[in-house]
Amino acid sequence: MKAAVLTGVGADLEIRDDVQIAPPGPGEVRVRVAASGVCHSDLSVQNGTIPLPTPIVLGHEGAGVVEEVGEAVTTVATGDHVVLSFVPKCGVCEACLRGQPYICETSAMQAAGGLLDGTTRLTSDGAALHQMACLGTFGEVAIVPEISVVKIAPDVPLDIAALIGCGVLTGVGAALNTASIQPGDTVAVIGCGGVGLNVIQGARIAGAARIIAVDKFASKLDMAKQFGATDMVNPDDGDTVGQVMALTQKGVHVAFEAIGLEATITAAVDMLRPGGEAVIVGVPRMDVMLTFNAAFTFLYLNKSVKGCWYGSADVQRDVPKLIKLWQDGELKLDELISKEIQIEDVNGAFEAMESGEVARSVIRHSH
Ligand SMILES: NC(=O)c1ccc[n+]([C@@H]2O[C@H](COP(=O)([O-])OP(=O)(O)OC[C@H]3O[C@@H](n4cnc5c(N)ncnc54)[C@H](O)[C@@H]3O)[C@@H](O)[C@H]2O)c1
Ligand SMILES: [Zn+2]
Ligand SMILES: [Zn+2]
Numbered sequence: 001m002k003a004a005v006l007t008g009v010g011a012d013l014e015i016r017d018d019v020q021i022a023p024p025g026p027g028e029v030r031v032r033v034a035a036s037g038v039c040h041s042d043l044s045v046q047n048g049t050i051p052l053p054t055p056i057v058l059g060h061e062g063a064g065v066v067e068e069v070g071e072a073v074t075t076v077a078t079g080d081h082v083v084l085s086f087v088p089k090c091g092v093c094e095a096c097l098r099g100q101p102y103i104c105e106t107s108a109m110q111a112a113g114g115l116l117d118g119t120t121r122l123t124s125d126g127a128a129l130h131q132m133a134c135l136g137t138f139g140e141v142a143i144v145p146e147i148s149v150v151k152i153a154p155d156v157p158l159d160i161a162a163l164i165g166c167g168v169l170t171g172v173g174a175a176l177n178t179a180s181i182q183p184g185d186t187v188a189v190i191g192c193g194g195v196g197l198n199v200i201q202g203a204r205i206a207g208a209a210r211i212i213a214v215d216k217f218a219s220k221l222d223m224a225k226q227f228g229a230t231d232m233v234n235p236d237d238g239d240t241v242g243q244v245m246a247l248t249q250k251g252v253h254v255a256f257e258a259i260g261l262e263a264t265i266t267a268a269v270d271m272l273r274p275g276g277e278a279v280i281v282g283v284p285r286m287d288v289m290l291t292f293n294a295a296f297t298f299l300y301l302n303k304s305v306k307g308c309w310y311g312s313a314d315v316q317r318d319v320p321k322l323i324k325l326w327q328d329g330e331l332k333l334d335e336l337i338s339k340e341i342q343i344e345d346v347n348g349a350f351e352a353m354e355s356g357e358v359a360r361s362v363i364r365h366s367h
Contacts, residue, residue, distance in 0.1 A: 002365075003057045003122070003139030004346045005129060009048040012347045013058065013138070019129065022121040024070035024143050031082060031144055034158035036137035036363045037061035038349040039166050039194060040260075041283060045132060046350065049260070049285045053113040056130035057122060059363075060086040062137030063161035066149070073146045082149040083161050085315040086133040088116065089147055102310040106147070110134060116145050137162070138346060140365045150319045159340065159362050160333045163194075164322050166310075167360060168333065170281065171198020171258070172322060173311015175206050179254045179279050183207030188233075188244055188252045190214040190268055191259035192224040193353070194336060194360040195281060199256045201331060204228035208254075212247060214240055214264075217356030227332060240264075244271040252276060256308075260284045274301045281308045336360050 001021060004013040024030045042058045044050040066080045076082060090096055093105035106116055113130030114120045121143035122129040122136070129136075136142050152161055171194075175181060187208045189199045192215040203211050204227075212231040213224030221232040233243045245251060251273035257265045260282030268278040269292065297303050311318070325331040338358035341349055349361035 001140040002343060003124070003129070003136065004059070004343055005055050005124060006046055006058055007055045009046070011046070013046070015344055016124050019122055019124045019139060021141055021143060024068055024121070025117070026071040027073060027146050028070040028115065028143055029066050029073055029076060029146055029149060030068040031064040031084065031142050031149065032067050032367060033062050033064040033137050033140060033142055033365050035063055035162040035365070037163050037165070037167060037194065038346065038353065038361045038363065040353060041166070042132070042138070043350050043353060044260070044283060050283060051286065052111070052132060053130050055124070055127060056113055056132055057136030057139045058132045059137030059139070060133035060135050061162055061166035062135060062142070063152070063158045063165060064142070067141070069146070075146060076149055076151055080151050081154045081156065081158065081161070082151055083165050083319050084135050084137060084142070084144060085148050085150055086135060086166055087310050087315070088134055088145045089315055091147070099314070101314050102312055115143070138343065138363065140367060150315050152319065152323060156323055159337060159364065160326065162362060163333055163336055163360060164319055167194040167336070168198050168322055168331070169313045169315065169318055170308070170311040171195045172202035172205070172331065173313040173318060174199050174256055174279055174281050174308045175202025177312035178306055178308040179256070179277060181206040181208050181254055184209045185253040186210040186212070186248055187254040187256065188212040188214060188268070188271055189224070189229070189256045189258060190240070190264045191257065191282060192220040193258065196256070196258035197223055197227045197336065197359055199258055199281065200224055200227045200229050205325070205330060212244055212252065219356050223359055226335065240267050241270045248273070254279065256281055258282050262288045262290065265290060269297065269303060269305060272303045274303070276303050278303065278305045279308050280305065337362050340364050342366065
């Protein structure tokens with residue numbers, strides 16, 4: 001099969017068509033990947049922000065059709081349509097049992113770049129290929145853990161379903177699950193890419209009265225308005241925190257950071273009103289450290305900072321919920337797809353993401 005492979009930090013992805021696939025092991029399923037979104041986290045593996053072993057098939061935002069199931073698989077069958085979850089949900093570890101499946105203990109294996117037993121089912125050019133997030137949706141086929149798939153109805157278009165797999169679950173989940181937005185609140189969303197636009201629409205659904213979008217590209221601020229932002233702030237027009245303070249006087253109740261930079265995470269905390277909450281969604285480089293005056297920030301001003309992994313989602317609960325919101329016209333998903341591309345164009349999709357041209361590029365695998 002064909003797959004886009006990262007051979008080392010900084011290298012362009014190589015399109016290989018010689019990738020060999022081993023059969024699914026016990027508790028694994030073989031999925032024909034129909035579509036994969038291109039998320040900034042894929043680019044972050046390529047540029048070294050997110051360290052993963054290479055060679056690796058990137059891609060963690062996908063959907064497809066089950067082609068074969070391994071021994072002991074009971075929850076899905078050949079022919080089922082599925083959204084691929086970038087965090088497996090075992091359902092029995094301590095995190096899953098206390099309602100935090102987004103940090104399921106099985107996901108600790110992901111840093112090794114293999115499946116749950118640490119090995120991978122793919123080889124190319126005589127070497128094992130790792131799979132990002134137990135998935136690797138930049139390949140036409142993925143062998144994945146059964147606990148990484150969520151069955152969906154066959155009438156949901158697979159390109160829409162793919163986006164739910166990361167950007168939508170993360171962004172909408174940040175607003176609905178992670179944050180405690182109250183109806184009428186004022187929120188800010190820093191970074192209006194595939195994830196940030198979903199935070200904006202999640203905040204709208206949560207009842208935020210005012211949603212301030214912050215992005216360095218005017219094109220993204222236009223998209224933010226389409227997704228529900230009421231005010232737009234461009235850092236090129238002056239200090240971001242100063243602009244938000246001028247708009248709100250007191251600051252915002254909730255600020256989301258969806259870029260992953262030290263300066264913008266700090267700005268998210270600085271633009272909070274007393275008692276406000278900063279939700280960190282963007283993934284920074286491993287060496288980023290933050291400094292706050294502890295007494296003022298956390299006690300006298302009573303601000304809090306929350307990390308948000310995978311939108312604090314329970315994928316089995318939230319995928320159907322998000323599909324329903326889309327079917328009811330509450331969630332804009334078609335509008336997130338700026339471009340449908342072939343796998344050969346994946347390096348161009350990284351460039352389009354960095355230049356602010358797209359909300360999301362979606363790879364359509366041609367089988
Ligand atoms: N927490 C999670 O579970 C999770 C899941 C998916 C993605 N992410 C992370 O979320 C972040 C966003 O992902 P994405 O796919 O939306 O990326 P993206 O590239 O589509 O969007 C980032 C946006 O930030 C804007 N931006 C960049 N630098 C800026 C600056 N200095 N000031 C203002 N705006 C700036 C860009 O113009 C762009 O619109 C990434 O760090 C990604 O790794 C986290
Ligand atoms: Zn992602
Ligand atoms: Zn678990």
